[in-house]
Amino acid sequence: MAKKQNPTEKLHGDVILVYNQNRKDVRVVSGVDQQGILQSVEPTPENESHYMQVDKNASMFSNFWKNFIESVRSPLVHLQFYKSDKKEIKENVEVIKNALQNKTPEGDKILKVLSELTQLVNKEKEMAKKKEPYIDLNKVNWKELEEVGFSRKIVEEKGQTERMEKGLRSNVLFHLKGDLNGIAVDDMFVMQLIKRQDGTIRVKADGVAHELSRYVMGTPLNDQQMQQLINGRLEGTINIVEPGTRNVREAYLTYDPLVNKAIPMFKSPNMVIWDDINGHKVTVDEKGRILGGFSVKMADLKPKEGGESYGAYAYIDAIERGLKIDCKKYYQELSEDVQKVCRAKQINGKEVTPKQLQEMNAGNYVWIDGMTKRHGKTVEPYGNWIGWKKKENGRYGYDFQKFKPNPKKDKGQNTRQQQEGKKFATKGKKVGITN
DSSP states (O other): OOOOOOTTSOOOSEEEEEEETTTTEEEEEEEEOTTSOEEEEOSOGGGGGGOOEEOTTSOTTSHHHHHHHHHOOSOOTTEEEEEEOGGGHHHHHHHHHHHHHSOOHHHHHHHHHHTHHHHHHHHHHHHHHHHOOSSOGGGSOHHHHHTTTOOHHHHHHTTOHHHHHHTOOOSSOEEEEEEETTEEEEEEEEEEEEEOTTSOEEEEEEEOOSSEESEETTEEOOHHHHHHHHTTBOSSOEEEEOTTSOOEEEEEEEEETTTTEEEEEEOOTTOOOOSEETTEEOOHHHHHHHHTTOOEEEEEEOOTTOOSOEEEEEEEETTTTEEEEEOHHHHHTSOHHHHHHTSOSEETTEEOOHHHHHHHHTTOOEEEEEEEEETTEEEEEEEEEEEEEEOTTSOEEEEEESSOOOHHHHHHHHHHHHHHHGGGOOOOOOOOEEO
16 A cells, blocks of 8 residues: 555645546545555545655656556556646646536646646556566566575466566466575465565465465355355455455455465456457446456457357456456356357467368367467477367367377277276365364
8 A cells, every 4th residue: 555644744745636437536546555456535635644645846757657657557548647736636626527527628728737647647558568567577586586496487487477477376386495584385385476666576475275264354254155265256245354454445256276265356446347348348237247246248259360259257356356258157058069169260379270170070180280379488380189178167178189199999998997997086175164
């Protein structure tokens, strides 16, 4: 959270006003929380201690602005920013509202003077997207981390570079062994890089829990919420006390099976759902449900590379820190033939021809050459025999083979293996629940 001032301390700098195009209101920026979400408060006297202030005479292109804008991870497209003198907050709030809602030449002139910050924000965000990732891996103290087995090379080998740069939790486990912050460790962890307000990088290691706790940051979950969580995520939101404060905030919860824990993400008043999601026109009701923590079924999504429409559920995912398009549940409700046809027409960077897809749908393997992607990384062109394989979740996925399989022979062999395997089958590990 941004540093709060003493309520009795007088304001000495300018403040930032933010107009939300969705809510049609003007608030005062109070800072950026630990998750990179822009925070704002109502422009009232009792909230003065929460206002984030800037040097009145500072250059608009100073390092302060650059660091502030880079720290904001929430979408800013629907927001407009204005700098205001502390003595003119009330007047400027009304001026901005009137000028935006009742377009006049005089109002446009006033907004042009106040809106230099909006232009700067857009410029800095575009520059940040093109040049630098959210987390600069060069600023991480890899030498110290290598002593416990966490290195940049291992991050790359596990295909986690992009997630680390985005500040997301790893979707694989890392084995750490040695002294970590004065504690001897020898276990598996989910890793995450977190940017502090001052720009330095903090490393978070989240260990595996033997049992799923019924509490999230001290807030208890009921039986229904626990069952939803075990199935993947909580439908709706839950009120949680924010760490380090007494503020009660709404949060989304997603279950991370890697560590057997509930992962929270606080809801922000500045969150927005786009009008168009992969070709689907999102209704006001659908936006409300998604922001409320519920999943929304969409059957007319379109691949970016073109092709037939596909379906998915859209919801806020706490692990991915934003909107997630999830096909898993949707495809489980479809027939096998439809599942295959709805798959993307591109495999690891190589287009699949209609004839190849037809052969695959007939149960055969086809040779596909010229693929340039592997585990999310660009590699030298290569080829594989590829066919369909039904996964445990019920959805079909690609099956890569070095040599051409014989589907009929393999099918009989797999049947025999399954029969033999039943003699030694064991039940999977159940998720434990603590009271």
